Amino acid sequence: MRQDPIMQSALRLGDDALILGQRLSEWCGHAPTIEVDLSLANLGLDLIGQAMHFLGLAGDIEGQGRDADTLAFFRTDLDFTNCLLVEQPNGDFAQTMTRQWLYSTYQQLLFEAMAGVEDARFAEVADKALKEVRYHAELSADWVIRLGDGTDVSHQKMVDALGWLWRFVPELFQMDELDSLAVEAGVGVDKAALRPAYDAAINAVFEEAKLTRPDDQRTLTGGRHGHHSEHLGHLLATMQHIPRSHPDARW
Amino acid sequence: MSKDWPLWEVFIRAKGGLDHKHAGSVHAPDGEMAVNHARDVYTRRMEGVSIWVVKSTDIVSSDPDAAGQMFEPAKDKIYRHPTFYELPDEVKHM
Numbered sequence: 001m002r003q004d005p006i007m008q009s010a011l012r013l014g015d016d017a018l019i020l021g022q023r024l025s026e027w028c029g030h031a032p033t034i035e036v037d038l039s040l041a042n043l044g045l046d047l048i049g050q051a052m053h054f055l056g057l058a059g060d061i062e063g064q065g066r067d068a069d070t071l072a073f074f075r076t077d078l079d080f081t082n083c084l085l086v087e088q089p090n091g092d093f094a095q096t097m098t099r100q101w102l103y104s105t106y107q108q109l110l111f112e113a114m115a116g117v118e119d120a121r122f123a124e125v126a127d128k129a130l131k132e133v134r135y136h137a138e139l140s141a142d143w144v145i146r147l148g149d150g151t152d153v154s155h156q157k158m159v160d161a162l163g164w165l166w167r168f169v170p171e172l173f174q175m176d177e178l179d180s181l182a183v184e185a186g187v188g189v190d191k192a193a194l195r196p197a198y199d200a201a202i203n204a205v206f207e208e209a210k211l212t213r214p215d216d217q218r219t220l221t222g223g224r225h226g227h228h229s230e231h232l233g234h235l236l237a238t239m240q241h242i243p244r245s246h247p248d249a250r251w
Numbered sequence: 252m253s254k255d256w257p258l259w260e261v262f263i264r265a266k267g268g269l270d271h272k273h274a275g276s277v278h279a280p281d282g283e284m285a286v287n288h289a290r291d292v293y294t295r296r297m298e299g300v301s302i303w304v305v306k307s308t309d310i311v312s313s314d315p316d317a318a319g320q321m322f323e324p325a326k327d328k329i330y331r332h333p334t335f336y337e338l339p340d341e342v343k344h345m
Contacts, residue, residue: 033256035277035288042291139287146280 005181007061008081009122009188011071012224014054015082018072019232020103021047022239026090039139043100046132053125073243077233078226085168087223087232094147094157098165101140105201106172108137109194118186141205148209158211166214171221173198258307259285263299271303
């Protein structure tokens, strides 16, 4: 079946936001302090709000009667199109914040560009979400600097977190055929072109955080086409268990 | 971790032109993060447009045990209220 690049663009954006939002929600009640607990929950809720917009849009474009909830709760891991970075486990607080910083910095550049695309359905959501995403990027960069330039222990935890997450960064900027068609259709952004600005932004934080930019490793990729790490299945099991057990439940 | 962080008092301005009012307190290692924490804890439902934080230990307060001598002498000084003037009808908005 030939995939609709406009629908797929909305789906990829929605899946990234949904999966990262779900990951952040796992911190509820477990964060190091009550203030950080709320801070992480707020980030998660912002992302789940974005997911509702984009998945709702994907469902509308598809026109098969699937709404945001159906797309979130009744697809299997092979149907999810999120990047591998966002599904990585929370690990410790350093790993969560590093993942957030690597993603939010990308998301900010992406949405800044997407706010100018021709299709208002995409441009308007991007423009609205930008205020949230800028805060996410700033907050997570702040933590990266504090932990990187903190104690020996916090610095080492940041080095370990980067060691785990760095190989998932190139996937963010990969362009496949669907992405190129989405650019032509006036909904997508040339993600590869965002990389220099991304590198400039994260290198500045590396320097302030007294962290060394990791050497490039073998890139892991495939999330956009449903080839996920083992972690996504577990996340989906938790997220989808209730709606699948009680499909018509209301509250 | 949070017990190692100092306590900050949080003041929120609900909208332009109004006063900052005390909203509560947060733990944070420094002022910048205290503002972020205050934002995340106290303005989730559009409660504010501006935040002040101040270290709790920097607040000097009156002694509750001295409340009698501090405040009670004002009780019977009713003449300090501007209620003994007869206002002409032309004066409005007083």
